Structures are given as structure tokens and as C-alpha cells.
Amino acid sequence: MALPPDRIDYLPITDRPVIKWPNDARVALWISPNVEHYEYHPVNEGVRNPWPRTPYPDVQQFSYRDYGNRIGFWRMLEPLDKHGIRCCISLNLAVLEHFPEIAEAMMERDYDYMSHGIYNTRFLYTYTEDEEREFYRDCIETLKRHTGKPLKGMLGPAISGTVSTPDLMAEAGLIYHTDWFHDDQPTPIKVNAGKLISVPYSIELNDSSVLRDNHYSAAYFADICKAQFDQLYEEGAESGRVMCIALHPFIIGQPHRVKYLDDILAYIMAHDGVWQTTADEIADYYIENYYDEAMAHAQRLAEASGR
Amino acid sequence: MPAQRTFGMDHPHHEWSPLISRPALRWPNGAAVALCVVIPLEHMEWQAPEGSFQVARLAGGSAPRDFPDYARLSHREYGHRVGIFRLLDVLEKHGVRATIALDAMTAENYPYLVRHCLDRGCEIIAHGISVSRMISSNMSEAEERQYIQASLDAFRSATGTQPRGWFGPEYGESDRTPELLAEAGLTYVCDWANDEQPYPMTTGENPFFALPLMYELDDVVSISHKLMPVFEYEKMLGESFDVMREDGADTGRLMAINWHPWLVGQPFRIGSVDRALSHMMSQGGVWSATGSEIIDWYQQQSN
Numbered sequence: 001m002a003l004p005p006d007r008i009d010y011l012p013i014t015d016r017p018v019i020k021w022p023n024d025a026r027v028a029l030w031i032s033p034n035v036e037h038y039e040y041h042p043v044n045e046g047v048r049n050p051w052p053r054t055p056y057p058d059v060q061q062f063s064y065r066d067y068g069n070r071i072g073f074w075r076m077l078e079p080l081d082k083h084g085i086r087c088c089i090s091l092n093l094a095v096l097e098h099f100p101e102i103a104e105a106m107m108e109r110d111y112d113y114m115s116h117g118i119y120n121t122r123f124l125y126t127y128t129e130d131e132e133r134e135f136y137r138d139c140i141e142t143l144k145r146h147t148g149k150p151l152k153g154m155l156g157p158a159i160s161g162t163v164s165t166p167d168l169m170a171e172a173g174l175i176y177h178t179d180w181f182h183d184d185q186p187t188p189i190k191v192n193a194g195k196l197i198s199v200p201y202s203i204e205l206n207d208s209s210v211l212r213d214n215h216y217s218a219a220y221f222a223d224i225c226k227a228q229f230d231q232l233y234e235e236g237a238e239s240g241r242v243m244c245i246a247l248h249p250f251i252i253g254q255p256h257r258v259k260y261l262d263d264i265l266a267y268i269m270a271h272d273g274v275w276q277t278t279a280d281e282i283a284d285y286y287i288e289n290y291y292d293e294a295m296a297h298a299q300r301l302a303e304a305s306g307r
Numbered sequence: 308m309p310a311q312r313t314f315g316m317d318h319p320h321h322e323w324s325p326l327i328s329r330p331a332l333r334w335p336n337g338a339a340v341a342l343c344v345v346i347p348l349e350h351m352e353w354q355a356p357e358g359s360f361q362v363a364r365l366a367g368g369s370a371p372r373d374f375p376d377y378a379r380l381s382h383r384e385y386g387h388r389v390g391i392f393r394l395l396d397v398l399e400k401h402g403v404r405a406t407i408a409l410d411a412m413t414a415e416n417y418p419y420l421v422r423h424c425l426d427r428g429c430e431i432i433a434h435g436i437s438v439s440r441m442i443s444s445n446m447s448e449a450e451e452r453q454y455i456q457a458s459l460d461a462f463r464s465a466t467g468t469q470p471r472g473w474f475g476p477e478y479g480e481s482d483r484t485p486e487l488l489a490e491a492g493l494t495y496v497c498d499w500a501n502d503e504q505p506y507p508m509t510t511g512e513n514p515f516f517a518l519p520l521m522y523e524l525d526d527v528v529s530i531s532h533k534l535m536p537v538f539e540y541e542k543m544l545g546e547s548f549d550v551m552r553e554d555g556a557d558t559g560r561l562m563a564i565n566w567h568p569w570l571v572g573q574p575f576r577i578g579s580v581d582r583a584l585s586h587m588m589s590q591g592g593v594w595s596a597t598g599s600e601i602i603d604w605y606q607q608q609s610n
Contacts (some may be wrong), residue, residue, distance in 0.1 A: 001350070013389045014392050048372075159377075161377060162375065178376075220536050231577060302420065304420040305419065
């Protein structure tokens, strides 16, 4: 059954084209810090309240997140730099306008960027198709103007979207969407025109869900990241896997947590056969080498199932 | 109906029967523990039909999100695409044959998966229509009969067999479900979490049994709802087994575990399942069996 609305055809991991990553790597590892700005006084569009705790502003929650930009981001860079990680930033694009030192630090390191919306307090749920088209135009233009890079993908702002999101992303020329959690490999997403794929991001290995929402310890976060790597590394000998670790500077950049990021990266990067890359590069490589084969195979499976 | 203050249960589905009042139960070859692994293959709908009932905390996805919640749907779909194969591989490694609970929407739309489970020798039992439509007392009797029939029809046409067992999505029942399941020709139900042995249900002419699951060992309950670290979950499985194995020397115990492939089938969790099963299966005194094998044995012992 395709994931609705007829977006992602069923392809069991046991029966699909084998993926070979560059240099026969077993695991494509991408690290995705969410560099965000949450508005001090946002507009509540009535679907999801950005600051549900108090009438606006909620200074406690606002400033907790802003800590990420003032302090946490810079601390987080230390282990990332130490291990030579080139990140794929999940970026609220307005950060480039508000905080030039952050923009400069990311550009110095030649990071890649996927859109995470303009602000993390502006969700897509209520957008008309035309508003959403304008949103992509804005994201693409803003990234190009500040970094010179073309925008290739998106994690919806605060993981929000509309029913049309994949079609409109493809129409705007984007090639990957990371709001889907159905697989350990990239997979095609069917759209009206163009090519769009899913690159596996993570809500399981995500400091926001593990450390903030679910109150686990950072030591536990490190343990599950290593366990995830071990399993995917073993399976990746047969067919390449993707592993993503999703971070937030205001969470992982806390003084008591940062050493665990160092611990995770030291463990993983000590292995051969790791392609430390970005979602941009994974998407380009997959579309170039596997997209057509995967679409054709899904079609064959569907026909063999009599549908 | 509110309880009347009289002896026994305040419902008609089974007798009051504390463990101490029962004759000793013996499993095959003197095993102390019968291990049954139930794996639900359940589909979550994009938009469930109006009037369908879901529990408030339906697991999966990120924090609660508004429509369209791609995260929740796709997180669940991970089980059907990736997790199930990883989980079945680990079970096979330890010689454990799974009891798959298959809902109608999976039966109808995932023929590859149904065939795969049949080829691997799993028992397959019925699991309602979808996880986003559970049985509840909001249904009329006619609606509930229709729901059960629709589930069984999809099951039969996908598998070519009649299921012997039933597990309601999210353990869902109305106050007449056991009777309707027995009437539909089923032999056992996994919705009741109140025992460490199978027991007969009082459903009329046809013999009908409960195959009780261990509530706290359900991965959704402990990992998704209670947020137990997976390594503690692993430890809990091992410690539960050790005590049941010891207690099972007097009268046999049933350790029936509900494992969701989208949850324990994640790469970082599967090692815990592997190690827990290794602990259980390496000690002797355990009979790994499917739901039907356990119920058949139990029925034969009780006669």
C-alpha cells in the first residue's frame, strides 16, 4: 500500500535494488543540527499554538531556544569540528538574516542546508497552494542570496506540511523531503511532475525527542546512537543504509551534554566504510543511480500483487 | 452495568479463578514457561472514517501533530517495510515461531508481507480492520458483527485460511466481544492481560479461550508510553522470564509478549530483543510456541 495520498509505494527492504554508496561505504551518515529561530511574539494561526504555556511572549521557552543561537551552537561546533563533520543544517532561513555570525560560521565550514521553513513558529498547515508556492520561492531565494547554494530539500517547519507539500516542493525544484520515517534508505515520493525522494531523517535519534520530550539521559542518547550505527553498519555490508543524527543547539549544546556528542562521533568515525555526507549529496547520488530502478521495481511488485 | 457486591467477577466472560485454586499446568517436556511472541501488523489510516474510535495515546510519530501527520504514518509504516524482517530474523535465530496479528488493511494491501509470513511458518491471527478503527462499546451489536466479519473476510482472502486467534487493535472490546468472536468460529483471544496461563472463557457452545498477554512487557506500553530505556526493557524481559521460569516449576507459566515491528524493529532496539531472547532460550525449560499450539495443549490438558 502506498503511503497516503499515494505518495510512497511499498518496497520491502528484503526485495529491492541493492544500494552501493561511494567507495563501498556501508552507511551514509549525515548529521543534521536544526538551526532555528522561534519568534518572540508569533502569530497563532489557530492550528498549533507555538507557545502554549502562557500568553505571548513566553520568555522562558523563547529564551531557552535562543540560548541555542547565543551559546549552544558554538559549543556544539567543537565536537563537530574535532571529527571533521560536514553538517546538513536544518535551517530556519530567517536565521541568516537575524544572526550573521551563525551564517558565517556555517559557510566557513561549507555546510549544506535544507529548509526548515522561515521561522520555527510559522507552520505550513494553513497555507493555500499559492502561499506555499511563495514560501518555497522565499526559501530558495533567501538561501541563494546568503550562501550562494541552491536549495534541494526540506524538513517542514516544526515538521508541518500540507497534503500538497511534496507536489509543490517538486514543482519548485526541490529534490528531497525528510518528514518521512518509513525506511533506512532513500525512497522515491510520487509527485505530479519532477522527481522527489525521501532521505531518512530521524525522530528516534533526535535530541529533541530523546532528551527534551522524553527525558532520557545524554548517556542513553549516546548508547542508542552507537547501537543504531552497529546494526546499520552490519546490514550495510549487503546494501547501503542511511543514518541520521538530528540535533538542536539548545539541547545538545548544554554544558552537561556536549561530551556525549563527542563520544558518539568518535565511536562512529573510527570505522571504515562510513560515508560522512549530507542529505543534499545523498539525494543527488540516489536520484542519479537508483531512482529509476526503484520506481520500476515498485511498479513490478505492485503488478505482481495484482494492482 | 456497575458491579453487584456479590461473589466473583462483575462480568460474564470468565470465572473468578485465582492461581492457587487451579490444578498444576504442565507444558510439553516439562517446560516451565511457554513463550509466545505476538507481532501485530497494523495499518494506520491517513484519515479514519468518521465515528471510528481510537485510543487517546495512539503511539508512533513525533510529538502530537496536526493533519497531515506524515511522521506518525510513516513511522508506523517502518514496521511493514523494514522492522518486521529484522524482527523475524532475530526470532528465527532463536528458534521462535511468531504469531502474527494481521489487520484487514494490511491483509488487503500488503500481499508480499502476508506471503512472507506464511512462508516463514508463522501462525497468523486476525487483528481487526486497522489500528485507527478499534472495537469499542460505541459500536452497536450489528456494527460489531460486521466489523468482525469484514476483518475475517479480508483475512481469508489474503491467507486462504480461517484464523483461530483474534487480537483486537489496541486490545479493543465491547462488553459482548468474546461471545461474538466465539460465534464467528474463533478459538482464542489475546485482548485480556489478566493471567500467566490460558483460561477458558464462558462464551456458549464452542470452547473459547483467553491467551493473556503480559501488559507491561508490551513494547508500546513500556517503551512508547512509559519511556523505559530499551536497555532497561531488555533487563525487565530477562528478569520477568527468570521469575516465571522459577514459578513455572510448580505450575506452568505463559509469557506472551506483544512486539511491534515499527518499534522494537528499529535498528537500535533490535539488539535488546536479540539478547533477551538469547537469555530466555539458552536456559532450557522454555517451550516456544504459537498461540494455537499453546491453546491446543492447554485444552488437551484440561480435558
